[in-house]
Amino acid sequence: MIDLDEKQERVLLAGIETFENSESFESSMIELAELTKTAGALVIDQFTQKRERPDGRFLIGSGKLEQIRFAIEVGYIDTVIFNERLTPRQNINLENALGVKVIDRMQLILDIFAMRARSHEGMLQVEEAQLNYLLPRLVGQGIELSRQGGGIGSRGPGESKLETDRRYIRTRIEAIDKQLKKVEKTRETIRQKRSESGLFQIGLIGYTNAGKSSMMNALVGVQKVQYEKDELFATLDATTKLVQLGDDFTVSVTDTVGFIQNLPTELIKAFKSTLEESANVNLLIHVIDASNPHHQIHEETVQKIMSDLDMIAIPVLNVYNKMDIAPTDFAPTLTPSIQLSIKEENGVQWLKTAILEKLHDLFDAFEIELPYAQAYKLPELRKFALVEQVVEKETAYHVKGLVSPDMRWKLDNY
Structure with missing residues (x-):
């Protein structure tokens, strides 16, 4: 009987610890194993080495290289994945020395993005990132666009029979750029309309698998608008929905896509328009996985990427999620913050209350007299302002509340 099941790729992980990465090295290697699992492969072995600096030819030392070569033979390894970014020359040297496919953390992440991309825009963004990564490697006996045997590192454009001609690749990148610029214009138009509508805009950001999609679904309600699963990069495409926070007040x-340590620059460039969905909001909710022992490193990673995307000036509400499975001695490292589990019954209500409290700090107080003849305007007012008190007087309603500084002009109509 012929076994038609696809053979699971057997992988060996490798990484070097230097003075520069010593604090995050352990968590980074754990994450590399999780990324490999997400890509559908099986981790058989792992090798690490402490070095003052990476070796120019092989990244690792000759002794460690021999150990890995022996482990490949004994463990029937198909692929070696390095935690560090390899130069094109290092990649060639390692494949020649080890006799198996060698990729780095960057190509692994690109591969997962290719696997996760669902929309036409997402597929284009991933393809552009992969081609930009592969372009300098299409020299001599370097990485081919279509690897024999497939597996990790061969998804996306790697699966199609593209010519390994640098001029052709550049032409393809230019064509993708043009298509993405059209999409970016459409996104900008939508953002402009959203801004003009008077809606207060909130963006969810955070490390991958922190629970952003679960939070999005909980805020929206019964309907599941965003795919959620306990895995890295479960969703790539930006999704925007209306949420009612209290009475009729709507935001x-x-x-959008989650962040990760050493997110490839090719991806940041390709996903620029998608990431800008969160860069053009009035409030950011930074979602943090409280159950992850390395959450502080995750926080620092997110803050660095926020800085790179010029998002530091946007107000932030820090939310520690997954408190139901967090250690009993958990202590938040970012303040002010709130702690909850969005999966628990009262989690979404705590989150909405925290958002409203944050808005009290960001909004301006107002008082207006609304004539009874214009009472029909009150429901409309409640949609873009936090109405706290409505008192009936002789000829009008006396309304007290809070409104976003950007929307204060709309009160002129009342």
């Missing part, structure tokens, strides 16, 4: 909430 827009945007969920």
Whole structure:
């Protein structure tokens, strides 16, 4: 009987610890194993080495290289994945020395993005990132666009029979750029309309698998608008939905791709328009996985990427999620913050209350007299302002509340 099941790729992980990465090295290697699992492969072995600096030819030393070569033979290894970014020359040297496919952390992440991309825009963004990564490697006996045997590192454009001609690749990148610029214009138009509508805009950001999609679904309600699963990079595409926070007050909430350590620059460039969905909001909700022992490193990673995307000036509400499975001695490292589990019954209500409290700090107080003849305007007012008190007087309603500084002009109509 012929076994038609696809053979699971057997992988060996390797990484070097230097003075520069010593603090995050352990968590980074754990994450590399999780990324490999997400890509559908099986981790058989792992090798690490402490070095003052990476070796120019092989990244690792000759002794460690021999150990890995022996482990490949004994463990029937198909692929070696390095935690560090390899130069094109290092990649060639390692494949020649080890006799198996060698990729780095960057190509692994690109591969997962290719696997996760669902929308036409997402597929284009991933393809552009992969081609930009592969372009300098298409020299001599370097990485081919279509690897024999497939597996990790061969998804996306790697699966198609593209010519390994640098001029062709550049032409393809230019064509993708043009298509993405059209999409970016459409996104900008939508953002402009959203801004003009008077809606207060909230963006969910955070490390991958922190629970952003679960939070999005909980805020929206019964309907599951965003795919959620306990895995890295479960969602790539930006999704924006309307959420009612109290009475009729409505905001827009945007969920987008999660961050990770050493996110490839090719991806940041390709996903620029998608990431800008969160860069053009009035409030950011930074979602943090409280159950992850390395959450502080995750926080620092997110803050660095926020800085790179010029998002530091946007107000932030820090939310520690997954408190139901967090250690009993958990202590938040970012303040002010709130702690909850969005999966628990009262989690979404705590989150909405925290958002409203944050808005009290960001909004301006107002008082207006609304004539009874214009009472029909009150429901409309409640949609873009936090109405706290409505008192009936002789000829009008006396309304007290809070409104976003950007929307204060709309009170002129009342």
